[in-house]
Amino acid sequence: MSTNRFTVPAGGAGAYSFTVTGTSSLGGVPIKLKITSGGTSFFDIKRQQAYPVVTIVNYYDSIIYKLNVGDTVELVVTSSNLGERVDGVLFGFKL
Numbered sequence: 001m002s003t004n005r006f007t008v009p010a011g012g013a014g015a016y017s018f019t020v021t022g023t024s025s026l027g028g029v030p031i032k033l034k035i036t037s038g039g040t041s042f043f044d045i046k047r048q049q050a051y052p053v054v055t056i057v058n059y060y061d062s063i064i065y066k067l068n069v070g071d072t073v074e075l076v077v078t079s080s081n082l083g084e085r086v087d088g089v090l091f092g093f094k095l
Contacts (some may be wrong), residue, residue, distance in 0.1 A: 032067020
């Protein structure tokens with residue numbers, strides 16, 4: 001089973017590094033990293049058109065963030081068009 005959300009467990013407060021990679025074949029659906037830590041922050045995931053197939057967009061970005069117990073980190077697709085899809089991976093670890 002996979003998920004696009006991480007919740008900081010008990011005793012896990014500290015600095016975390018997260019990396020996002022992915023692809024979209026529909027011209028670059030906007031995706032963001034949503035971090036809920038007190039308030040909510042959104043970070044755009046960098047994207048670049050693939051070569052030679054310019055209808056495919058590759059995503060890659062990383063961030064380091066200080067988190068507290070119960071804080072969440074998740075990927076969100078920010079497009080309102082039906083049928084748009086991003087295949088990707090959210091990977092992270094505590095520093």
